[in-house]
Amino acid sequence: MELGLVGLGKMGGNMRERIRRAGHTVIGYDRNPDLADVHSLEELVGKIRGPRVVWVMVPAGAATQSTIDELAELLDPGDVVVDGGNSRWTDDERHAEELAAKGIGFVDCGVSGGVWGLENGYALMYGGDAENIAKVQPIFDALKPEGDLGAVHAGKVGAGHFSKMVHNGIEYAMMQAYAEGWELLEAVDSVTDVREVFRSWQEGTVIRSWLLDLAVNALDEDEHLEQLKGYAQDSGEGRWTVEAAIDNAVPLPAITASLFARFSSRQDDSPQMKMVAALRNQFGGHAVEKK
Numbered sequence: 001m002e003l004g005l006v007g008l009g010k011m012g013g014n015m016r017e018r019i020r021r022a023g024h025t026v027i028g029y030d031r032n033p034d035l036a037d038v039h040s041l042e043e044l045v046g047k048i049r050g051p052r053v054v055w056v057m058v059p060a061g062a063a064t065q066s067t068i069d070e071l072a073e074l075l076d077p078g079d080v081v082v083d084g085g086n087s088r089w090t091d092d093e094r095h096a097e098e099l100a101a102k103g104i105g106f107v108d109c110g111v112s113g114g115v116w117g118l119e120n121g122y123a124l125m126y127g128g129d130a131e132n133i134a135k136v137q138p139i140f141d142a143l144k145p146e147g148d149l150g151a152v153h154a155g156k157v158g159a160g161h162f163s164k165m166v167h168n169g170i171e172y173a174m175m176q177a178y179a180e181g182w183e184l185l186e187a188v189d190s191v192t193d194v195r196e197v198f199r200s201w202q203e204g205t206v207i208r209s210w211l212l213d214l215a216v217n218a219l220d221e222d223e224h225l226e227q228l229k230g231y232a233q234d235s236g237e238g239r240w241t242v243e244a245a246i247d248n249a250v251p252l253p254a255i256t257a258s259l260f261a262r263f264s265s266r267q268d269d270s271p272q273m274k275m276v277a278a279l280r281n282q283f284g285g286h287a288v289e290k291k
Helices: 010-021 041-047 062-074 089-100 114-120 130-143 159-187 194-200 210-221 236-247 253-264 271-284
Strands: 002-006 025-029 053-056 080-083 105-112 123-127 151-155
Touching: 002 010, 002 041, 010 025, 010 114, 010 130, 025 041, 041 062, 053 062, 053 130, 062 080, 062 089, 080 089, 080 130, 089 105, 089 159, 105 114, 105 130, 105 159, 114 271, 123 130, 123 159, 130 151, 151 159, 159 194, 159 210, 159 236, 159 253, 159 271, 194 210, 210 271, 236 253, 253 271
Parallel strands: 002 025, 002 053, 053 080, 080 105, 123 151
Antiparallel strands: 105 123
16 A cells, blocks of 8 residues: 655654555655655645545644645545544644545544554554545554554544644553652652652552553663653643543542643653653653753
């Protein structure tokens, strides 16, 4: 299968490589010419055969909107645009309507896996009509982890990004719990090797997880996280999760508290936020602030 891929950053570049390893042809475009296979969206569209599938992996908001607007003028009826970035689900509904007016299909896809996805595969949550999903399915199969799990047609347009948003809200709360436990262990005199306590939890406990593995990785690199500032950024998805909970009258005390804990990190050098920052750097390559 042939695929156009727009956006070749930390995620997009690795996704291009994983799809190529599965035997598909990928034509990639990025504003950085050192990363790109072509020099414009027009050239990208011209190099793939119809019905075309173009996957967009650029920042949510204005960058995604302008990319989709340009593609709407270049693609033909029957082609499909996939938004694999972290767009808000309400944007998906608008994009689908705009493209449908020109006969172009739209699929939204939440992608999880961070910098580890190239080797481990990416968890995929996608939304859209079955006809459009079928056109993209070989690419989903190439990106997902091996086995039966790791990918889901979550529902209609917007369902993929909504599911990924909730996934990220849960991720906030899990990271916060590990961070609070780590700070408490570090605070007492009786526990003399906090890193090894965390390592011992990797087998046989109910709290073992990939996030715990990444926490141990971070502690192996900097045992007491002394090189980090206790500052952690929040993505839009955490805020959108809490807003959606308010709109639907669903109580989310743990996820909401974890979001507000991120805000507290901007006031003081929070020990807990050192662990949250370290975890975000481990799984997503997100920037950290050094002391």
